[in-house]
Each structure stands twice: as structure tokens, then as C-alpha cells.
Amino acid sequence: MVILRTENLCKTYGKNENAVQAVKNVNISIEKGEFVAIVGSSGSGKSTLMHMLGGVDRPTSGKVFVEDQDIYALNDDKLAIFRRRQVGLIYQFYNLIPVLNVEENITLPCELDHRTVEKEALDEMVKSMGLEAVRTHLPNELSGGQQQRVAIGRALITKPAILLADEPTGNLDTKNGNEIMELLKASNRKNKQTVIMITHNLDLAKQADRIIHIEDGMIRDGNDARMDENVAGMEESAAGTDENVTETDEAKA
Numbered sequence: 583m584v585i586l587r588t589e590n591l592c593k594t595y596g597k598n599e600n601a602v603q604a605v606k607n608v609n610i611s612i613e614k615g616e617f618v619a620i621v622g623s624s625g626s627g628k629s630t631l632m633h634m635l636g637g638v639d640r641p642t643s644g645k646v647f648v649e650d651q652d653i654y655a656l657n658d659d660k661l662a663i664f665r666r667r668q669v670g671l672i673y674q675f676y677n678l679i680p681v682l683n684v685e686e687n688i689t690l691p692c693e694l695d696h697r698t699v700e701k702e703a704l705d706e707m708v709k710s711m712g713l714e715a716v717r718t719h720l721p722n723e724l725s726g727g728q729q730q731r732v733a734i735g736r737a738l739i740t741k742p743a744i745l746l747a748d749e750p751t752g753n754l755d756t757k758n759g760n761e762i763m764e765l766l767k768a769s770n771r772k773n774k775q776t777v778i779m780i781t782h783n784l785d786l787a788k789q790a791d792r793i794i795h796i797e798d799g800m801i802r803d804g805n806d807a808r809m810d811e812n813v814a815g816m817e818e819s820a821a822g823t824d825e826n827v828t829e830t831d832e833a834k835a
């Protein structure tokens with residue numbers, strides 16, 4: 583069953599000579615329960631695409647359907663409810679609320695939806711994110727990796743049908759990155775969650791069911807071709823960054 587699909591999705595920032603076509607005519611279709619990796623070089627439009635898929639950024643033209651509902655045809659209130667109930671979005675730059683502590687940031691989506699979080703569920707999330715020692719700290723008292731894990735906890739706490747993760751391991755070392763990847767995979771399996779993950783990390787991308795390659799705002803043809811071919815272009819752009827120096831054996835263990 584298709585849970586998410588786009589129709590000629592486009593996003594242009596700015597006007598006239600300053601216009602940037604960040605996403606161009608994207609047509610993708612994602613099955614319920616699928617784990618998809620989105621790869622592409624910096625500035626290729628990955629975050630822009632993800633924000634439109636998650637209902638946080640209106641397309642310039644084109645449509646996003648979630649379970650056959652055209653989400654941008656909803657009014658703002660209904661769109662907000664859709665986001666809170668169906669989507670978990672892990673932002674590339676975290677978007678934590680500076681005046682809320684770790685626990686409060688994690689439980690925020692539930693608070694906004696007038697749902698209470700069971701203490702046990704919160705404890706478990708804090709523990710699985712390795713944040714026990716900092717649970718009452720504010721974001722500016724946390725390391726980059728800790729902030730990233732708060733952002734992940736906040737996205738997972740509602741058990742969303744669709745999890746959108748923008749470089750969820752970008753600020754983590756190999757070990758922590760692999761742990762988060764295992765957690766996302768477990769969540770995908772256990773809750774039949776659809777996961778769409780942006781990554782520059784080849785080893786992580788290869789663990790997905792499918793890789794979608796975006797280049798200059800467009801989906802590169804042949805996404806259903808062999809994965810090796812799809813990731814070939816990544817090697818070049820990814821080469822030289824520490825993040826990609828992962829121990830494959832460890833990742834597969």
C-alpha cells in the first residue's frame with residue numbers, strides 16, 4: 583500500500599533573478615513500512631523535499647498525498663493536526679525549543695496534541711537516547727550529538743506512521759550513529775513505520791530498502807536499478823568526510 587506519494591512537486595525560493603528552484607518535478611511513491619534513504623550532494627534539495635513531505639513547507643506547485651489525502655488541500659489547522667499525529671520529523675538542525683529542557687522538548691509533540699506521555703515511555707526514550715544524565719538540561723547546555731538525540735526522541739515519542747529523518751546521525755560518531763540506525767530500523771520493523779532518511783553516510787544508506795538519489799532538485803533516473811549503481815555517485819561527494827569512514831562489519835553486526 584502506498585502511504586506517501588508526490589505529484590510534480592516543485593519548490594522555488596526567491597523571485598525573478600534570485601529564484602532558486604530547489605525541487606523540480608519530483609514524483610515519488612513510498613510504500614507503507616518501507617525504509618528509504620535519500621542521498622544527494624549538499625544543496626541538491628533533500629531538506630526542502632523532506633519538509634514538503636512532512637507538511638511543514640508548502641510546495642510552489644505540485645502535490646503531496648498521504649494515504650490519498652492531498653495534504654496541502656487541508657486548512658492550516660487540519661494540516662497541523664496531520665503533522666502532529668502522522669509525522670515525526672527529525673530536523674537537520676534539530677529545532678529544539680531553547681527554553682525547554684530535554685524531557686520537555688521530547689514530550690512537546692504530545693503536549694501540543696493534549697496527550698499525556700506515560701512516565702515509563704518517557705524514561706525508556708530518554709534511556710534509549712542515552713540522555714539520562716542530562717534530562718533536565720536546556721539545549722544550550724548539550725553537545726551537538728546530545729541535541730541530535732533529543733530531536734530524534736521528540737520525533738519518535740508519538741510513534742508516527744511516517745518518520746522523516748534529516749541526517750539523523752550527522753553529528754554522531756560511528757558507534758552512536760550505528761546505534762541510532764539500529765533504533766530506527768527496529769522502530770520501522772516493530773511499528774511498521776515508514777522511514778525516510780536523508781544521509782551522506784554510504785554504509786547507512788545501503789541498509790535501507792531503497793535509495794532515492796536527488797541531484798540538482800531532481801530525482802535521478804534509475805532509482806529502481808541496483809543499489810550499487812545508485813550509490814556510486816555518492817562515493818565521490820562523500821569521500822574525505824569522517825562520517826563515511828565507518829566499519830562496515832560493525833554496522834552489519
Ligand SMILES: Nc1ncnc2c1ncn2[C@@H]1O[C@H](COP(=O)(O)OP(=O)(O)OP(=O)(O)O)[C@@H](O)[C@H]1O
Nearest residue numbers: 595596602604623624625626627628629630631674
Ligand atoms: N529558505 C531558503 N531560501 C532561499 N533558498 C533556500 C532556502 N532553503 C534552501 N534554499 C536553497 O535551496 C537549495 C536546496 O537546499 P536544501 O537545504 O534543500 O539542500 P540539501 O540537499 O538539504 O543540502 P545539505 O546536504 O547541505 O543539507 C539550495 O540551493 C539552497 O541554497
Ligand SMILES: [Mg+2]
Nearest residue numbers: 628629630674
Ligand atoms: Mg539539508
